[in-house]
Amino acid sequence: MQAVLRAARQARTFTEKSLRRWGEGAELIEAAVLIVCELATNAICHGAQETGPGSEPGPEAAFTLRLALQPEVLHIEVRDGSAVLPVQRAAGREDGCGRGLLIISALAESWTCGPDPDGGKWVRASLSRVADALMG
Structure with missing residues (x-):
């Protein structure tokens, strides 16, 4: 499980360093890092579940992170080996x-x-680079 935790941390670090190098502001970086954290965790956890409950993550738990910076938007994409598409749900308090x-x-x-036509799935989030959109 240590390698899995390291992979999620590396994805967050890669995102933060890339966006800083590209000159992006703190608000966009913070939102992007949180999104990457959630997408990476989902990719790891749901890929690992395919091997059976309680088992160690297998190769299908691997994921690929892609950042695409465009003039008005940042696209964050994670691809993994699980064919199960994510569904937003309402978690209870507990x-x-x-x-x-x-x-x-x-x-x-x-x-x-x-x-993904080659197997697995992709999940993509788009973040506005316009300051007003980030303020809420």
């Missing part, structure tokens, strides 16, 4: 999970997902 896509919905302008 639930330990189930809030990731709700967080993404609150931070991103939009999110979408689909099957």
Whole structure:
């Protein structure tokens, strides 16, 4: 499980360093890092579940992160080996999970997902680079 935790941390660090290098502001960086954290965690957890409850994550738990910076929007995409598409749900007060896509919905302008023709799936979130949109 250590490698899995390291992969999620590396995705967050990669995102933060890339956006700083590209000259983006703190608000966009913070939102993007949170979205990457949720997408990476979902990719790891749901890929791992395919091997069976309580088992260690297998190769299908691997994921790919892609950041695409355009003039008005940042696209964040995660691809993983699971064919199961994510569904936003309402987690109860006592639930330990189930809030990731709700967080993404609150931070991103939009999110979408689909099957990867080569197997697995992709999940993409779009963040506005316009300061007013980030302020709420």
